[in-house]
Amino acid sequence: MKSFEQSEMLARLPEQFFAKLVKKVQHAKKKGYDIINLGQGNPDLPTPEYIVHSLRSAAENPLHHKYSPFRGVPELKEAVCKFYKRDYDVDLDPEKEVAVLFGAKAGLVELSQCLLNPGDTALLPDPGYPDYMSGIVMADAKPVFMPLVEKNNYLPDYNEISQKDLKQAKLIFLNYPNNPTAATATKEFFEETVEIGEKHNICVVHDFAYGAIGFDNKKPISFLQVPGAKETGIEIYTMSKTYNMAGWRVAFAVGNPSVIEALNLIQDHMYVSLFGAVQEAAADALLGSQEPVQELLEIYERRRNIFVEGMQKIGCDIKFPKGSFFAWMPVAEGYTSEEFADMLIEKAHVATAPGNGFGEHGEGYVRIGLLTTEERIQEAVERIGKLNLY
């Protein structure tokens, strides 16, 4: 069979680090091990019933069997505005300041195509969600990493970025509550970010994927709550985590109208829009009872407590996550992240995500996804405890 050469753009793409992890887990399962998988970021609970019900009835409406409007169903964009007003007291224009996306992942990759030319610079967190890099590489732009370290509460230190990089940067990616460190942002940090964005003419992209998941009664703040944020950037919000809708592929971008226009424009050329029934159900999710969101938050907080208290008891210096459904766990002495993760699969039959897969500064940690039952999380702690690592 003839094999066609891939484009230069595809050849540039980074290796999918976590594909390797999936293979290791599959391999261990084939050996007959009962693996507790804390390595993935896939929500384990179902979408709340009222949202599924809404999709079911919307699917029967012939209106949705046609192409949906190019730039999204107006009812969803209006629901997004009501949601931002209700939850964050942020005012948005549904026509100019909201773009409907095929999941946050798609939007985050599109953004680099929208705003970067070959050779341009983009700032991104290290460790960080890998898809920021995918988009930057596709645009043939240059990544400049901002280290996220414990002593700075995993917030980038803008003073450490060279003046040259700040001058050249066109885009900055941020994400709080953070994947993988589970840190949250402060208002002061976002204010500083707005200043940096304005001074250097950098578009700020705040990925608010875990916006609903803040612990100890502290609701994570939206970037758009800070004065001037809309002038200098956008926020991306996904339905995947808040409403357990990861498989539905629906998210939205909100904020600066010129960036929203750019996202809509690229999508005009790539797609029509999402299935209208999905958009209708997403609108109902945003405006319906938010009780399931509260219940989900309580579930993640209980899981967090079981894991972190358990690990602290066996001597691990792990901190309580402030948000997201992850925990950022230091490895035991003498191991690299990857060695530690491999050893845990082999000896405790517990899968974790090695921190170095998220960037150089993730070395020394593994990411724990709290995406299984309390019993399984407790069992994972007990199995790790038996290894006397700490």
Ligand SMILES: Cc1ncc(COP(=O)(O)O)c(C=O)c1O
């Ligand atoms: C930080 C972060 N951003 C974006 C996404 C992707 O969200 P979506 O399901 O909307 O593509 C994820 C998913 O794991 C994530 O962790």
